[in-house]
Amino acid sequence: MALGVLDLFSIGIGPSSSHTVGPMRAALRFVDELEEQGLLHRVRRVRVGLYGSLAATGIGHGSDSAVLVGLSGFDPETLDPDQVGPLVEEVKSRRKLHLGGRLVIEFEPETDLVLHLRKNLPGHPNGMLIRAEAGDEVIEREYYSVGGGFVVTAEELAADKDAAETIEASEQAVQQDTAAGEKQQTIEFATADELLARCREHGLSIAELMAVNERVTRTDEQLREKLLAIWAVMRECVHNGCTREETTLPGGLKVRRRAPELAAKLEDAEYKASGSLDALEWVNLYALAVNEENASGGRIVTAPTNGAAGIIPAVLHYMDRFVTDADMSDDAVVKFLLTAGAIGILFKRNASISGAEVGCQGEVGSACAMAAAGLCAVLGGTPEQVENAAEIGLEHNLGLTCDPVGGLVQVPCIERNAIASVKAINAARLAMHGDGTHRVSLDQAIETMRQTGADMKSKYKETSRGGLAVNVVEC
Numbered sequence: 001m002a003l004g005v006l007d008l009f010s011i012g013i014g015p016s017s018s019h020t021v022g023p024m025r026a027a028l029r030f031v032d033e034l035e036e037q038g039l040l041h042r043v044r045r046v047r048v049g050l051y052g053s054l055a056a057t058g059i060g061h062g063s064d065s066a067v068l069v070g071l072s073g074f075d076p077e078t079l080d081p082d083q084v085g086p087l088v089e090e091v092k093s094r095r096k097l098h099l100g101g102r103l104v105i106e107f108e109p110e111t112d113l114v115l116h117l118r119k120n121l122p123g124h125p126n127g128m129l130i131r132a133e134a135g136d137e138v139i140e141r142e143y144y145s146v147g148g149g150f151v152v153t154a155e156e157l158a159a160d161k162d163a164a165e166t167i168e169a170s171e172q173a174v175q176q177d178t179a180a181g182e183k184q185q186t187i188e189f190a191t192a193d194e195l196l197a198r199c200r201e202h203g204l205s206i207a208e209l210m211a212v213n214e215r216v217t218r219t220d221e222q223l224r225e226k227l228l229a230i231w232a233v234m235r236e237c238v239h240n241g242c243t244r245e246e247t248t249l250p251g252g253l254k255v256r257r258r259a260p261e262l263a264a265k266l267e268d269a270e271y272k273a274s275g276s277l278d279a280l281e282w283v284n285l286y287a288l289a290v291n292e293e294n295a296s297g298g299r300i301v302t303a304p305t306n307g308a309a310g311i312i313p314a315v316l317h318y319m320d321r322f323v324t325d326a327d328m329s330d331d332a333v334v335k336f337l338l339t340a341g342a343i344g345i346l347f348k349r350n351a352s353i354s355g356a357e358v359g360c361q362g363e364v365g366s367a368c369a370m371a372a373a374g375l376c377a378v379l380g381g382t383p384e385q386v387e388n389a390a391e392i393g394l395e396h397n398l399g400l401t402c403d404p405v406g407g408l409v410q411v412p413c414i415e416r417n418a419i420a421s422v423k424a425i426n427a428a429r430l431a432m433h434g435d436g437t438h439r440v441s442l443d444q445a446i447e448t449m450r451q452t453g454a455d456m457k458s459k460y461k462e463t464s465r466g467g468l469a470v471n472v473v474e475c
């Protein structure tokens, strides 16, 4: 699977990319396949099984609702988040499903959608089986939600693993056809070391190298438009989070929304004059606002996951408010996101961005490193300094477990994003004080994350069976 920057930043809904967006996409993909094969109108029954981490924290993460919404033909990118509740309520009360938005079938939520607690499918901790009976035919697909909203079938997962094992380092430049049918040279890299080497060889920054590779699928103007649209959704998300009137987040933990109150406080003239740590307070606010929106199922940019979705917008807002001039702002956003995307690709390719696979280090650690790299690039860092910033951003998140209380993406997730956002800014600043040379490379830190994740017990990997999830009493 060739990855581009827009694979790392996609528009969806909360609260989880792997547990909400992924299952919704898998269900929609299944329905689309039925339609393509001309089988949709013959379907009489659909049954879905969720396995592993999807079952363990599926209720708290809204995985069951996401499946129903996906089977009903909705896409997370275009779905209005306010539609989810009524739609799910209707399926449950009428016990009927509008498959693909067209065919009405019987659906018994208790037996047709089953969370198989403590059972796993072989490919990944986030497994799904979807089965449809269409006349005499039975169609069954095994899907995996592998983090960041990515969904693959069992066959694609196996093919991806084979491809990863046969990647040759000599694949440095590859000719590919653009959408317009022209030949375009892409600049391949599998590791951070290779990325730096390619930047040196071609005399490009990391953002420029990424832009070259993106030309295979879209023009520079289209890319810029897409990235600025991502930024617009991030800003809207922060605005929504700061202006909500509801005081408590859904889910039963009774977690208070803090962003609206903090926003009012920071705008208060008396508080401004008190000499508080201004920039840091605003960074906290931006991250809290995004993650509170995520926790309540709002419109979110997956960056690179939903659980860690507050870090990159918080650092971008910091950059926009405290670093760049207004007339430079859009250029800086594009540079930031392209650079962060390159770093995200390294994580996805060489370790994981899935909390169910490697713990929270894969989500918050990856996002922190990506944000640090993006900011460092905008501050004028060389590719070596950018790599250094990303490494610092990851190194101090290594070993972070995933233990969401009540299976909800709230505690520790929301606050953790604020802390990691500040950490990312500090990482970028530290890297800017150096010349790019440093002791631990980003590749070594990513490999350490992969190994640490492999050694981590499953109770610390998005199952809510360990850590804070068992030591904090739900009430």
Ligand code: SF4
Residues within 6 Å of the ligand: 307, 308, 355, 359, 360, 361, 363, 364, 401, 402, 403, 404, 408, 409, 410, 412, 413, 416, 462
């Ligand atoms: S603890 Fe981290 S990985 Fe787990 S759900 Fe929260 S943000 Fe995601």
